[in-house]
Amino acid sequence: MGNRFGKRLNSVEEDVVSEAVKRKATGDHENQKEKHRRLDSIPCDNELDVVSEAVKRKSTGDHENPPEKRRRLDTIHCDNEMPSTSQDTVESRNEPEAVLTQRSPKRKAIADDEPGEMKTKRKRTLGPSAMFKAKYKQLEELGEGGFGFVFAGYRKADYLDVAIKHMPRAKEILYNEEDNTGKLIPTEVAVMLKLAAVSERHSAHVGLLDWYELEDEVILVLERPMPAVDVLQYINNKGGRLKEKEAKIIMRQLVDAAIDLQEKHIFHRDIKVENVLIQTCLDGIRVRIIDFGASCFFNEGDTYEYFMGTHVPPECFILEYYMAGPSTVFQMGVVLFDMVQPTSFKWDLFYKEGQRIEGRLSKNCRNFIKACLHEDPDQRLTLEQLRDHLWMR
Structure with missing residues (x-):
């Protein structure tokens, strides 16, 4: 046998070396047994906690210096309790939770605000x-x-x-x-x-x-309004003209509506059969006025030169101006004329050729139409007088 220096050993020396190697191997084996014996003898009832703690401390200890590892190992107690932790460690562990708690309301407020801001931007x-x-x-x-x-x-x-x-x-x-x-x-x-x-x-x-x-x-x-049709369609559905009794019901409501507009200082300026709706209700019919495209506000005594509506009153040609009240009455007369006559109202036919009002209508109805369509606006009845007219009763 040779040693590391290459010197040849005698038989005695070889026996000594062999005995030393044998003792070392035996000692290592005994040390392993002794180590297991000592671990088995640890006075701890909750083995799972100890193992878990050992794993945790092994992971922590790998990143610590040997002195710190020894110091922490010295503090281990196996009394079915987790090892105590320093105040610094508690604060360090809880700090992220505290920070999260402080930031959560702010983040929630931002989250609550963002949808509203985005919605406002979209609007x-x-x-x-x-x-x-x-x-x-x-x-x-x-x-x-x-x-x-x-x-x-x-x-x-x-x-x-x-x-x-x-x-x-x-x-x-x-x-x-x-x-x-x-x-x-x-x-x-x-x-x-x-x-x-x-x-x-x-x-x-x-x-x-x-x-x-x-x-x-x-x-x-x-x-x-539903269901409803304009007066023109309503007339056509009735065969081209209305009975005087039905026409009276419509005129009563139309006059009341015109008076209501007048009291609010609103001048419609384009009352005609196409702009008056007949709404069918359970208790009868209801008049509705539509299309205020030509309307305006007015004060008593106001005069106008440029006519905006469909049926032009005679004073626009004779006096070259018109007023809210008399021209509204004129247009109400045209609507009644179209409801009870077989032909529509024509300005030239009525004033220049003396278009007649059919005799089958009652005298009061004919007088009502004439009072509305009088060529002289000062001779026409007012809306209030139309409401109180004998034919309207």
């Missing part, structure tokens, strides 16, 4: 046209007037029937009124806003629900 960026389309569904066209086109539709939220009026700016919409901010708005909108503010629920005029101002047009969303 700001949503144009009038998109807002209208989001709220209403437009359907078929109902008709065309001097100031625009009217379509059927409904409100998406509750399927309420509405009438949608498109007024192109090319039609020279009147902008003679101001809103609360001083901005000029269409006169029709201003009139209907006032009616909505001061009228009762069952007033004759239709109500304005919404309106949208676009670059090339103004959109009005109006109440649409």
Whole structure:
């Protein structure tokens, strides 16, 4: 046998070395047994806690210096309790939770605010046209007037029937009124806003629900009475004329509606059979006035030169001006004439050729029509006098 220096050993020396190697191997084996014996003898009842703690401390200890590991190992107690922890360790462990608790309300407040801010931004960026389309569904066209086109539709939220009026700016919409901010708005909108503010629920005029101002047009969303037809269609459905008794019912309501507008200083200016609706109700019929496109506000004594409506009163040609009260009475006479006569009213035929009123009508009815259509506005009855006329009783 040779040693690490390459020296040859004698037999005695080889025996000594062999004995030393044998003792070392035996000692290592005994040390392992002794080690297991000592571990088994640890006086701890909760072995699972000890093992768990050992694993935890092994993981922690791998990152600590040997002196710190020895110090921590010295503090282990096996009394079925977890090893005590220093105050610094508790604070260090709880600090993230404390920070999270402090930040949570702030984060929650931000989260609560963000949807509202984004919603506001969306509202700001949503144009009038998109807002209208989001709220209403437009359907078929109902008709065309001097100031625009009217379509059927409904409100998406509750399927309420509405009438949608498109007024192109090319039609020279009147902008003679101001809103609360001083901005000029269409006169029709201003009139209907006032009616909505001061009228009762069952007033004759239709109500304005919404309106949208676009670059090339103004959109009005109006109440649409259902079921209802205009007086012209109602007359046609009845064979071309109405019986005097039925015409009287309609005229009573129409006169009351005109007086209501007059008291609110609103001049419709375009009362005709197409602008008067007959709504069918369980207890009878109800008159509704539509299309305030030519309307305006007036004061007593105001005169006008440029006529905006359909049926032009005679004073526009004779006196070259007209007033709210007399011209409204004239138009009421035209509506009654169209309801009870087989032919529609023609200004030239009536005033120049002496168009006759059929004799089958009662005398009071004929007198009522003549009082409304008198060529001299000063000779016409007022709206209040029409309401008290003998034929209206």
